[in-house]
Structures are given as C-alpha cells and as structure tokens.
Amino acid sequence: xxxxxxxxxxxxxxxxxxxxxxxxxxxxxxxxxxxxxxxxxxxxxxxxxxxxxxxxxxxxxxxxxxxxxxxxxxxxxxxxxxxxxxxxxxxxxxxxxxxxxxxxxxxxxx
Amino acid sequence: xxxxxxxxxxxxxxxxxxxxxxxxxxxxxxxxxxxxxxxxxxxxxxxxxxxxxxxxxxxxxxxxxxxxxxxxxxxxxxxxxxxxxxxxxxxxxxxxxxxxxxxxxxxxxxxxxxx
Numbered sequence: 001x002x003x004x005x006x007x008x009x010x011x012x013x014x015x016x017x018x019x020x021x022x023x024x025x026x027x028x029x030x031x032x033x034x035x036x037x038x039x040x041x042x043x044x045x046x047x048x049x050x051x052x053x054x055x056x057x058x059x060x061x062x063x064x065x066x067x068x069x070x071x072x073x074x075x076x077x078x079x080x081x082x083x084x085x086x087x088x089x090x091x092x093x094x095x096x097x098x099x100x101x102x103x104x105x106x107x108x109x110x
Numbered sequence: 111x112x113x114x115x116x117x118x119x120x121x122x123x124x125x126x127x128x129x130x131x132x133x134x135x136x137x138x139x140x141x142x143x144x145x146x147x148x149x150x151x152x153x154x155x156x157x158x159x160x161x162x163x164x165x166x167x168x169x170x171x172x173x174x175x176x177x178x179x180x181x182x183x184x185x186x187x188x189x190x191x192x193x194x195x196x197x198x199x200x201x202x203x204x205x206x207x208x209x210x211x212x213x214x215x216x217x218x219x220x221x222x223x224x225x
Binding site for chain 2: 049096098
C-alpha cells in the first residue's frame with residue numbers, strides 16, 4: 001500500500017525566511033510524485049510533477065526535488081501570498097489513483 | 111479555459127436521504143476521479159473512470175456509494191441512505207490521458223453535511 005508522510009504539519013515563517021517542506025513516501029513502482037497547493041475553501045492547485053530520482057523543477061520561489069525515498073519543496077524568500085497548505089501525492093504501480101499526505105500548513109508573516 | 115466544476119457547492123441533507131453530486135470535467139479529459147477530503151487531511155481516492163468505464167471503485171466505502179459517467183463526460187456520485195459519517199468535502203478531478211503519469215486537476219468540491 002502506498003504511503004505518504006509530510007512534515008512538518010505546520011510551519012510559520014517570516015517573510016524572506018527560506019525553508020523546506022518534506023514528503024517521505026513508500027510506493028511500489030513510482031509513476032509520479034505530485035505537489036499541490038491548497039488555499040482555504042478551494043480545491044488543490046497543481047504545482048509540480050516529478051518522475052524520477054534526481055529530478056528538480058522550479059516555479060517562482062518554489063523548487064521541488066526528488067530522491068528515491070522523499071521529496072522536498074524548497075521555498076526561497078517566501079511572501080505572505082505563499083501561505084497555504086501544500087500537499088504531496090504519489091501515483092504508483094498499476095493504480096491510477098493518487099495517494100496524498102496530510103499536508104503542511106505554511107504561514108508566512110509580513 | 112474552464113476548469114473542473116462541481117455542483118452543488120454545498121449540500122445539507124437529513125440522515126437517510128439520498129444525494130447526488132455532479133462533476134463536470136475539463137473538456138476533452140479522458141479520465142475522471144472522485145476523492146473525499148476530511149478536514150486537515152489530504153484527498154482520499156474513491157473511484158476512477160476512463161471515458162465511461164468505471165475502472166477502479168476500490169475506494170468506495172460501502173455499497174451505499176455509487177458513481178456513473180454514462181457518456182464519458184459528466185459524472186454523478188450518488189450516496190444512498192446518507193449517514194452522519196458521510197459528511198465531508200467531495201472532490202472531483204480530471205486528467206487528459208488515461209491516468210498513469212497524468213496530472214489530475216481538481217474542482218472546488220461539494221461540501222456535504224448530513225444532519
């Protein structure tokens with residue numbers, strides 16, 4: 001059974017204070033690791049897909065990396081508008097479903 | 111372009127009633143998924159359609175839950191004889207290809223409250 005664990009559960013940063021969110025996973029035959037951003041009252045918004053260990057992707061202040069056991073979402077010089085819950089999910093094996101972690105609630109104070 | 115839409119956005123019902131939740135995927139998307147999301151949790155898989163074929167329903171909690179996608183576009187998730195434990199956010203997602211490595215795009219969800 002696929003499993004995803006995200007840490008920390010909550011993270012509070014000052015504007016400009018860089019940090020990283022962690023996503024540890026176990027999956028039989030990784031098809032893709034997905035990062036989503038979720039704002040209160042809204043559906044998850046797609047950020048990145050990573051397919052193989054060593055892969056990295058960037059978008060504005062966000063950079064996602066992948067190893068065989070975990071993924072990191074690095075946030076550089078965050079702004080208050082980066083405040084949201086960040087969800088990690090894996091797709092594995094012959095399943096088409098995504099298995100999600102519980103998310104990390106990020107708060108960036110001005 | 112238009113994203114995934116869901117209706118109603120909020121549904122309040124009494125225990126024992128049946129409810130039908132609708133999902134309108136992104137135009138042309140082949141795959142459609144239903145998830146359920148509890149507060150403070152990530153979405154949890156319910157069922158998956160490839161065009162009109164329901165290819166995986168392993169996540170449906172029990173036989174009170176059913177889903178259909180008769181013409182390979184709009185889908186309906188039906189919950190019969192609702193119970194209070196069914197209260198949750200129900201989310202629909204769609205992807206352009208036949209699952210696999212495709213990105214899933216989520217709708218805004220339907221908040222179901224069973225009194």
